[in-house]
Amino acid sequence: MSIGTERPGFLTLTIDGKITEVPEGSTILEAAESIGIRIPTLCYLKEIPPLTSCMICVVKVDGKRNLVPSCATLAEEGMIVTNDAPEIYAARKTALELLLSDHAGDCMGPCQVACPASMDIPAMLRYMAEGQYEKAIETIKEHIALPAVTGYICPAPCEKVCRRGQMDAPISIKLVKRCAALIDLAQKSPYKPDLLSDINKKVAIIGSGPAGLGAAYHLKKNGVSCTIFDDHDKPGGMLRYEIPEQKLPGSILDAEIEQIRCLGVEFRQGVHIGRDLTLKDLMESFDAVFLGIGNVSENSIKMFGLDTDQKGLKINRDTLQTSMPNVFAGGDIRKGLKLAVRSLADGRKAAEGILKFLKGEAVTGNVRPFNSRMGKIGQEELSLFTDSTGTNKPHVINTFDEMDKEEASSESRYCLHCDCRKKNACRLRTFADEYGAKEGKYVGARRTFVRMKGVHDIVYEPGKCISCGICVKITEKQGERLGLTFIGRGFDVKVAVPFDRSIEEGLSKTAEEVVNACPTGALVFK
Numbered sequence: 001m002s003i004g005t006e007r008p009g010f011l012t013l014t015i016d017g018k019i020t021e022v023p024e025g026s027t028i029l030e031a032a033e034s035i036g037i038r039i040p041t042l043c044y045l046k047e048i049p050p051l052t053s054c055m056i057c058v059v060k061v062d063g064k065r066n067l068v069p070s071c072a073t074l075a076e077e078g079m080i081v082t083n084d085a086p087e088i089y090a091a092r093k094t095a096l097e098l099l100l101s102d103h104a105g106d107c108m109g110p111c112q113v114a115c116p117a118s119m120d121i122p123a124m125l126r127y128m129a130e131g132q133y134e135k136a137i138e139t140i141k142e143h144i145a146l147p148a149v150t151g152y153i154c155p156a157p158c159e160k161v162c163r164r165g166q167m168d169a170p171i172s173i174k175l176v177k178r179c180a181a182l183i184d185l186a187q188k189s190p191y192k193p194d195l196l197s198d199i200n201k202k203v204a205i206i207g208s209g210p211a212g213l214g215a216a217y218h219l220k221k222n223g224v225s226c227t228i229f230d231d232h233d234k235p236g237g238m239l240r241y242e243i244p245e246q247k248l249p250g251s252i253l254d255a256e257i258e259q260i261r262c263l264g265v266e267f268r269q270g271v272h273i274g275r276d277l278t279l280k281d282l283m284e285s286f287d288a289v290f291l292g293i294g295n296v297s298e299n300s301i302k303m304f305g306l307d308t309d310q311k312g313l314k315i316n317r318d319t320l321q322t323s324m325p326n327v328f329a330g331g332d333i334r335k336g337l338k339l340a341v342r343s344l345a346d347g348r349k350a351a352e353g354i355l356k357f358l359k360g361e362a363v364t365g366n367v368r369p370f371n372s373r374m375g376k377i378g379q380e381e382l383s384l385f386t387d388s389t390g391t392n393k394p395h396v397i398n399t400f401d402e403m404d405k406e407e408a409s410s411e412s413r414y415c416l417h418c419d420c421r422k423k424n425a426c427r428l429r430t431f432a433d434e435y436g437a438k439e440g441k442y443v444g445a446r447r448t449f450v451r452m453k454g455v456h457d458i459v460y461e462p463g464k465c466i467s468c469g470i471c472v473k474i475t476e477k478q479g480e481r482l483g484l485t486f487i488g489r490g491f492d493v494k495v496a497v498p499f500d501r502s503i504e505e506g507l508s509k510t511a512e513e514v515v516n517a518c519p520t521g522a523l524v525f526k
Helices: 028-034 086-100 110-114 121-129 133-141 147-153 173-185 210-221 250-261 279-285 298-303 340-358 379-387 405-412 427-434 470-477 511-517
Strands: 010-015 018-023 058-061 080-082 202-206 225-230 266-269 288-291 327-329 458-460 485-487 494-496 523-525
Touching: 010 028, 018 028, 028 080, 058 086, 086 427, 110 121, 121 133, 121 173, 121 405, 133 147, 133 173, 147 173, 147 250, 147 340, 173 250, 173 405, 202 210, 202 279, 210 225, 210 250, 210 288, 210 340, 279 288, 288 340, 327 340, 470 511, 511 523
Parallel strands: 010 080, 202 225, 202 288, 225 266, 288 327
Antiparallel strands: 010 018, 058 080, 458 523, 485 494
16 A cells, blocks of 8 residues: 555654654654664664653654654654754754763773874784784784884884873883784785775876875775886885884885785886876876875975975875875875874875775765763772783883784783773764764763673773663563662762672673663673
8 A cells, every 4th residue: 555545553654754654653763764764862772662861863743842752752643753954963962962971981092092093002902912813913904004114113102192101001002013913924824905896996106105005005905906106126115215224124114015015006116207207197097196205395296286385285184185186195295294104094094085086976084083082090090990901910111122922912911991892883972973972062070980890701881871771671671680770860870780789790691682782882891
C-alpha cells in the first residue's frame, strides 16, 4: 500500500519534508530511522525504555512550543517534524557543551598532541608492551613514512610533555619507535600497507627529501601513481646530504626508501627541474605536482611561476595548495618548518589535498578532531594513572642509545595510558566534532580524575560518565546482584556500584554488554 493511505495500526507523519508510514506506538526517532534520517543520540538504546537524559536528539514538532526528545516522543497521525534547522543545531550544541563542561579525561594523550605527525603514540606503546610488533609498526606508518629515520633524528617533542615525566621520567618514545621500525626492517618481508585500487592519476614529486617521500608514500597508498624527480645521484635530500652518518646511518635511510620504492613509486635521479625539465613540462604530463625541494630562494619560486608573499611561497597552510590549483608544496620550502618529522607530516597533508583535487572534490584541509584535555594534573590524580600500568617500580631515565625488543616492551609498560581507549568510538567526541561543540564554553570545576579497574580488565573512569543511565538499566535488566546505580542528587549525581563496592562486584556478568553500550570512554576494556 502506498504511503499516505489509511492502514489499520499505522500512521503517517512528515519529517524534514519526507512522508513516512510507521506502526502506531513508534517514536519520532524510529520514524526518522525508517526513512534514513539520522538523529544523534547518546542515551538511547533500543533494548531499554527511553532515558531522555542527554537531550541531543531534540526535534521541533509543529504546534508544540518547545523542542521535544525524539527518542521518547510518540509519532502521531499528520505530525510535521523538523530535524534540520538552526535552532535545533544550536540546542544540540548547547547540550553537548554542558556535558563537556565537567568532563575529566583526555581524548588524545599529551604525547600525540605534541607529535608534529599526530601519530597515535599510546596505541604504539600498548602494542609494543604486548609484543605485537607488527601492529606497532602499522600504527606508526599510518602517519610516519620513515619511522626508523625519525627514530634516529627526531627531537622527540612528545617526550617533553609525557605525563610520566611529572612523577619520575618520561617514556623513551623515540627509541621505542626506532626499535619497532628496526624489528620490521629486519623481517624477510617488512610491513607493507594495503594499497587501494589505482585511480588512474599521476603525480610528479619534485624532491626526494622527507616531504617528497612522505607525499609519495601516502599517495601511493591511495592508488595514485607517483614519480619522484631529484637532481642528486641518490634519494633522501637533506636526510642524506645534511645529516652526518653518525647521527643517521645511510643504511637505515636506504632501507626505508627501498620500502617506498617497493610500493611502486618511481625514482628519477639526476634530473634538474628548470634545466632538464620545466614545471610546465610536468604539469602537461602529470595530473598534479608536489614541490618538496627544500628551502629555496624567492627567485627560484618565481621561476616556477608561483606567487609569493612576505613569508615566501604563497600557499594555503591548511591544504598546501599553491596559487596554481594543481601544484602543491611542503617541507622546508615553507619557511621555518625545519624538522624532518614536520616535513613528513607536510607530505601526508599534501597527499590528502592532492587526492581531493584529483577526485574533483573541494580541496579543504582536514580539521583536527575534537580533543578534550585535562592539562596538568595533581599528584593524587597522577597516582591513579600510575596504578594502571601494571608495574609499581619507579621509571628511570633511559641512558642507552639502542633498545632490543624486550627492553622496548618493558619501557612501553611504563606508559600511563593518558589517552581514551574509546577515542575513535566515543559518540560524545563524534558529535562534539559534528556540532562544533567547545569544551570550555561553560566553565566550571573539573571533576577529579578517577580510574577504577574491575572484572575482565574493565576500566571505569567516572569523570567521563555523562550519567545517561544506560549501564544502570542494563544491570537491572540482566539481574546483577549489585549492578550500577545513581548516587547523589542534581549536579553531584554519579553512577557507581552500591555500598561502595568494587566495579568488579557490580558487573559480575554484564561487563561486556555495558562496555559495548557505553556512549563515551567511561567504561572500556583495558
